[in-house]
Amino acid sequence: QLQLQESGPGLVKPSETLSLTCTVSGGSISSSSYYWGWIRQPPGKGLEWIGSIYYSGSTYYNPSLKSRVTISVDTSKNQFSLKLSSVTAADTAVYYCARLVNYYDSSGYLEYYGMDVWGQGTTVTVSS
């Protein structure tokens, strides 16, 4: 049974870089059928997609965060990571990692079957 587990500091100072890692267990991160993503949820608010990565290193980022986000993958450790730079209080949130099931439609375009496995989430607070 595939499991995802987020890890990283729960407190980050303003202007510093938030760094989180998602460890995948019970399956390989190097499958052609999946992307791996980060999603966050500020207190009392909705879900926001941060970005996604394929095992080859191909990435997609939320345009509103793109200038501050880097997502990387380490297939040898079965992990992928998030770095968010120049954080402010607005980046305080629960951060989730998730598996995205992907396929290519009849026209060859990338499509998804949703985010079918999620980590439990980790709370990150930005405060001095």
Add this chain to the structure above:
Amino acid sequence: SYVLTQPPSVSVAPGQTARITCGGNNIGSKSVHWYQQKPGQAPVLVVYDDSDRPSGIPERFSGSNSGNTATLTISRVEAGDEADYYCQVWDSSSDHQVFGGGTKLTVL
């Protein structure tokens, strides 16, 4: 960028049918996924690709998608269905995953 619009709240009595809508420009041309999130828990995928259910999700959960509106339907609502529900699509024109704002389902 692509925008998904959900009603903030929906209320329904136990045993009745709840319908949660997700509006978007020509959303019928996209594949819509729905998530259930209970307080303090991670989201759970309950419907994918408009109307398919992952294994373990009750048949009471169903979905449809046409025109500018996708709908999650929960039949024979139970107290345990009380949660926040989010719709989500992949906007291929901008290579961007998009979530709706979420709908709080209250079971009266």
